[in-house]
Amino acid sequence: MLIVAALVLIVLGSIAFHLSSPWWWTPIASNWDYIDNTLVITFWITGAVFAAVVLFMAYCVLKFRHRPGHKAEFDPENKRLELWLTGVTTVGVAAMLVPGLFVWKQFVTVPDEATELEVFGHQWSWAYRLPGADGVLGTADAEWVSAENPLGVNPHDRFGKDDLIVEGGEVYLPVNQPVKLLLRSIDVLHNFYVPEFRAKMDMVPGMVTYIWFTPTRTGTFEALCAEYCGTAHPYMRGFVTVVEAEEYQEWLQEQLTFEEYASNARAGQPVQLAGN
Numbered sequence: 001m002l003i004v005a006a007l008v009l010i011v012l013g014s015i016a017f018h019l020s021s022p023w024w025w026t027p028i029a030s031n032w033d034y035i036d037n038t039l040v041i042t043f044w045i046t047g048a049v050f051a052a053v054v055l056f057m058a059y060c061v062l063k064f065r066h067r068p069g070h071k072a073e074f075d076p077e078n079k080r081l082e083l084w085l086t087g088v089t090t091v092g093v094a095a096m097l098v099p100g101l102f103v104w105k106q107f108v109t110v111p112d113e114a115t116e117l118e119v120f121g122h123q124w125s126w127a128y129r130l131p132g133a134d135g136v137l138g139t140a141d142a143e144w145v146s147a148e149n150p151l152g153v154n155p156h157d158r159f160g161k162d163d164l165i166v167e168g169g170e171v172y173l174p175v176n177q178p179v180k181l182l183l184r185s186i187d188v189l190h191n192f193y194v195p196e197f198r199a200k201m202d203m204v205p206g207m208v209t210y211i212w213f214t215p216t217r218t219g220t221f222e223a224l225c226a227e228y229c230g231t232a233h234p235y236m237r238g239f240v241t242v243v244e245a246e247e248y249q250e251w252l253q254e255q256l257t258f259e260e261y262a263s264n265a266r267a268g269q270p271v272q273l274a275g276n
Helices: 003-020 033-063 079-108 245-253 258-266
Strands: 115-122 127-131 164-167 170-174 180-187 191-194 199-204 210-215 219-225 237-243
Touching: 003 033, 079 210, 164 245, 164 258, 170 245, 180 199, 191 258, 199 210, 237 245
Parallel strands: 115 180, 170 237
Antiparallel strands: 115 127, 127 164, 180 210, 191 199, 191 219, 219 237
């Protein structure tokens, strides 16, 4: 009876903890409420299965407990029960997978009107690159990385000369405008993660990965590295500030182009970036 009571209390305690728990995800600040909904669906399905399994265990312990004069029955085959369990399991797994497939399709399908922003991770800070006046990001590669070209922009690509270089860990984005993040790493695995945006992806050296989202409210949000990248991993942080379109355009005007950045570096002049 003590075991039965303990199992029932585990279920009741788990439900009470969920309903009264202060730990929940941060308020969303992007279009990815689909991800929240999918997690909630998964949570309720797995929670219901957890409660059903534990309560069934309590029932079995109570019903089939040792009693004087009671003989145990051996019934290794029960096709009806097997079919029932297989059907319920199939429905439960499908209910968890199907919403995720729809969300994943949306997650990898970038809107045509999305602007591009390159996020560059290196031990242990963030840098960014945005298209310049031509609206096109120039090509980049690790072979071009140097003191005067920290993001490895191809100096022979005419589309890269007006690209805007932002160092210092802070970048601005316009509200209600979809943005595609092109993610690059120069050294080890990193992961660009802003909890309020619900979008994250590994940054793999030698590859360009991507995510996209639409910021839905203004404010300043902390960007974290969500992949262990060395001794200073906890300090690899930055900020994403979402502002109205007018303020965003003003911020863009303050940034240095790649050509200006490289020219200042070659001349030995200190590079003054708005993100510093």
